[in-house]
Amino acid sequence: MQSIRNIAIIAHVDHGKTTLVDAFLKQSGTMKQMEDSCIMDTNAQEKERGITIYAKNTAINYQGHIINIIDTPGHADFGSEVERVLRMVDSVLLVVDAYEGPMPQTKFVLKKSLELGIKPIVVMNKIDKPMARPDWVEDKLFDLFVELGATDEQLDFPVFYAIAKQGIGKKNLEDESDNIQPLLDAIMDLVPTAKDESDKSLKMQITNLGYDNHLGRLGIGRIYEGTVKKNQQVVIKNSDNESRNGKISRIYNSLGLGKVETEEGKCGDIVTIAGISDIFVGETVGEGDFEPFEEISVDPPTLTMEFLVNDSPLAGREGKYVTSRQIGERLEKELETNVGLQIDFSDKSKFVVSGRGELHLGVLIEDMRREGFELQVGSPQVIMKEQDGKKLEPIESLIVNVADDLAGTIIEKVAQRKGQMKDMHSQDGITTIKFEVPTRGLLGFRSEFVLLTKGEGIMYSSFSHFGEHKGQIDKRSVGSMISSENGEAMKFSIWKLQERGQIFVTPGTKIYEGMIVGEHYGGGDIVVNLTKNKQLTNVRASGSDDAMTLTPIQEMTLEDAISYIGPNEYVEVTPENIRLRKKYLKESERKRNK
Template sequence: MRTDVNPLTAVRNLGILAHVDAGKTTVTERILYATGTIHRRGEVHDGTTVTDFDPQERDRGITIFAAAVSCGWDGHRINLIDTPGHVDFADEVERSLRVLDGAIAVFDAVAGVEPQSESVWRQADRHGVPRIAFVNKMDRAGADLDTAVASIRERLHPAPLVVQLPVGTEDGFTGVVDLLRLRALVWSDGGATAEVVPVPEDLREEALRRRRLLEEAVAELHPGALEEFVERETLSAGTLAGALRDLTRSGDAVVVLCGSAYRNRGIEPLLDAVVAYLPSPLDVPAVRGTHDGTAQERAADPRAPFAALVFKVNATPTGRLTYLRVYSGTIEKGDTVLDAGTRRTERVGRILRVQADRHARVDHAVAGDIVAVVGLKSARAGSTLCAPGTPLVLEPPGVTEPVVSVAVEARRFTDADRLASALARLAEEDPSLVVRTDPETGQTVLSGMGELHLEVAVEKLRLVQRLEVNVGRPRVSHRETVGRGVSGFVLRHVKQDGGAGQFAHVVLDVEPLQDGFEFRSAVVGGRVPQEYVRAVEAGCRDALAEGPLGGHPVTGLRVTLTDGATHVKDSSETAFRTAGRLGLREALRACAMLLLEPVVEVTVTVPEDAVGGVLGDLAARRGRVSGSAARGGSAVVTATVPLAELFGYATRLRSRTQGRGTFTARPTGYAPAPAATPAR
């Protein structure tokens, strides 16, 4: 009897994650070449890669925008998203991870786990995305697979299961030993495919030892493998592969492979691992959403009601592209879909299979597909699109609050309206960019995740929109917090101007909190009804928008409603919300407030002879050094530095180290600013 195989089992939706310069884009390029999707290998340094197609990406040599491509391997369709590695574009990674079923984490064989690779790993943990690891650049001087794996174990805390042994070291790296099948894969210079040969005699004993270690590690983690291991004292290749698949998909372990993407070595086994270990849309839990406050699930079934999540919007010269992950159902050209958040319906004009900046038209897309559609006018990143008759709201990707701002104005007065429109379009494409008008100066302020993030946005205004703009000096976004609180602060809100009046009496305690905002009610005897308590909390949250020091958002406090009073006729939720807002605002003026500034963890890599100058420069920037280590002839210094002190640091570092120094930074939160720091 013939059994039909669900075609979704042959789909893999995955991303490439890594620290900047670990080789993500080169890995993506070699995957496209190995699968026959492209016929010429592009290079990042030549500006000829498929996924880094934006002019700024090619000029800067880094990935800025997530790019989607599709390719085929061993009867499977792989939808691949190449994500940025720079911390300023972490939200682009966040939006991509939200719609992925698996990922390849790329690590530098010399540097191991670097700061941003740790950050994206944690992002993938939050989304429950299974990963396999690829230790890249095995041909570099100082490359060491075991050291890189040790850093994965120590800093990321998964159980790394190494399934390959390198053949050759550094420049002599020519291939890998497959520990599951105990065979060697060797690539010749310029060769596109591997030659399968027996394990070299000088590596056979080491290969058998590592195979044994792999079997023992898998048996410890997988009950089925343990049963066979106890019975036979070994594991078959089939059992080992099945256990590795289960452990990868559950997140209990990560399979580790190695290679050199630049020299096209290790890519075919990596693709085999993607197919063998990472999940299909059917292997991940059904997507969960809500409708009218009720939780619902939608299975990855083309016959189920349509539901998709928008994860990217891109305005192109030929139209607005809306990128979707289809979770259930089928969408066809000409269909009408409902934006579940805004309750607006829109018509799908065209459906495109995306190949970076190239697109192929398709008639329909089904559950498990990642496609772009043309014709939607109002859908934003995070919007849920669904069948009009079966609405569902899916959880949108999180958006990080911006930490750096610049004032932007058009050089020509006549371009003011064009600038406003262009900025609105930027914010639509990238939700981590925020545009607002400063109420004091009337200036248009653009806020983002870092100096580079804003540079890219402004350059896009100039290149794409053909706008000449003036940009102010970057400024960080401060916060305010409570250093010492107050107790028993009374606010009596009474308003009588004819007709129904307003009456609300509240008594608030305000105290410091480690982070965030917490509201509690300690009112007894029903002196303040529960619906009014909720209104007081809403008013307090309104008051957090502007603190007394300089109008910055307030965080790190607990507010307790301890008492209150109502009026038979004049009390209402509106009155108590107003009392909560005014009461907390006045209470904060009575508190001892602290100004907070954003701080980042900086990792500086410099020649050893330049360490002294770098340490002195960091100290002058109010940096606190937390560690240093030697790595391959260089020194790696880690420090915590206020973000405001890092503007222009890249240029300063290059001049101090004759261009040989590099640094990366990742946000770590907020810390009290010195008393001399201006509040605005």
């Protein structure tokens, strides 16, 4: 009989999870023709950003046995994707960079795995790096396992080595190898075979959802007991033991990137079922009377943002979906699959959306604008807690890698945002610094960090704990340039104003009263008129028009805009434009509502 092994690949962002899955798919013979790398990153935003956002499952057939592999995100904002899929697996491959070692997200995903009693298999990737230090990384990993309360059995973790990009795996560092087979053999030897309890009644838990234009909603989950058959009548229960009936119309197994239709799903396998149009994440599908599985719990959100109908003077010109009802329906649909998200629908004028971080919420907003939605979003606000009469706020663990000569500048900037340095060491001209910083202090810091390090520094952060409120944090020492007129931005006006600050709009851009068109270096907001053109006379001076050169315009991305705005400002998001604006467009209203 084919045995089944279920494994998740977990790691910090950019440590090589998805590249490792590529090597497994190719060398197992499951997918012989692979043009792209990171083939599991199928979503458009995943390809553009170069990160994994959604957990996805695949399967390979190795030596006549099935290995179900779940590729998980490495970014802390998508931790809820990791938390729910770990329930489906019997072991994890913990991938760690052979130079960087354990990072904030390594700690998060490892903690979740250890709590579930899973014994990880460590894969030290990128051992071909000139600065690789596998012994140091292994020591740091052992310290992390101890810190997270690993059992004696979990502390005895096996370590393998890899160069995922070249498809090479090794059992020992000095071994000669030109393929990934040592890692596949390790999975066969070390990952427990899924228990065969097919003699019991069906019981499976839904941990992910899919959608098909012909079949509707799909439920993806592991069969823990019994088998599931085509056209089978089933009972669906939620964690409150409320039940309803349904019928399974189709069953699919994964193989490579595709789905293979089958007549029945075996016990221990991860399958996709169709036919139940109202199925949700966490629900249990079974037969007769049974006890449902525990609800899938995820860490609570740390940030909240307001989503509103766009009411700017340029509203409704580009979007297909612009009404409050359409935005509300789209957010309700998102809740079905995005378990890390919470939404308050009680206020009809706005939706309060809570998520795990700026990137988590930014990906949702970007998805909506690509689908044709037009909306406004407020500045991210941190979710506070009350405990024993004290105000607590989320604190993040921040790790930065910068050139030695920039370390002092970064320490100073993080200190201004109420960050505390916890550790610092230097090697080969690179300084690694560990801080604890309030989430509030990190809002908008990423873009400033990129400028300070000229794009060469690396920063990672993840939620650590709730700590005492750190008081006022001043992040923006500059003010805004606010348009006083409706019309088009003129080159002459931009040229005249550029010495007073960074301009955000290019000549010819449609602007309106109350729109933020630039940054004022002098501090404090100023109202400007960008629609004025040069007065023409009948006397022309040779070359005077050519002298009107503009400094590069800073065009805001969605993430830049969300990080930049203050509490009294909105980002206007349309399918074609990102605009910044004041909540109150008229100057008289702004003064009245100060």
